[in-house]
Amino acid sequence: RKEVEQDPGPFNVPEGATVAFNCTYSNSASQSFFWYRQDCRKEPKLLMSVYSSGNEDGRFTAQLNRASQYISLLIRDSKLSDSATYLCVVILGNTGKLIFGQGTTLQVKP
C-alpha cells in the first residue's frame, strides 16, 4: 500500500461546479499536511496548508480527518484556471520525511 494515495482522475467538471479530492495516508506519525497545485510543465506551488480544525481560503476548503487518516480539498465555483494537477503532501512527524501523493488531475470545461 502506498504511503499517500490519491485518485489520479482525471476529474472533468463544468465551470461553476464544486469538486472534492481526497487523499489517504497510511502512517499515523504523519504530522503536517499540504495541498500543492502543479500546472503542466511547471513547478508545484503551495496551495494551502491543512489544519486539524479545517481551513478555508476563498473558494478552497481543506479538511483533515486524523481518525480516518485522510485529507480533503474542496473547490467551489470551479474556474477554467483551476485546471491543474493537485498534489497531496504529508510530512512524517518522526523523520520529517515529506511524501507526495501521485496527484489528481482536474479539467474544468467551459
Added chain:
Amino acid sequence: DTEVTQTPKHLVMGMTNKKSLKCEQHMGHRAMYWYKQKAKKPPELMFVYSYEKLSINESVPSRFSPECPNSSLLNLHLHALQPEDSALYLCASSHTTPGQGSSPLHFGNGTRLTVT
C-alpha cells in the same frame, strides 16, 4: 514569481558532457532540496541539505553530485548521464529542516533536462 531561482530553464546535454544546475534562495531557509520529476509522476527526492550539510541522499547514482557552497546556493553537478535521466529537476527550500519542523517546501521553476 518564485522566490527560488533555478538556472538554466532548459538544458540539452550529451552523455559525455559535464554540466551543472544552479539554485538560489534568499529567504533564509535552512534546508534545500533537489527533486527529479518525470512526466505524470510526483517529484522524487534526490538530496537534502540541512544547514549546508548533506543530510539525505536517496541512493542517487554518483553521476549526480550535489554541492552547497553557502546557505543560499545549491548546485547539482551532472556527469556521464543517461537518456533515462531526462526529466524536470526541481530545487526547493524550506524554513525548517526535516525532523526539526514541518514547514512547506517552496519550489523553483525547475530545469528541464534532456540527455541525448
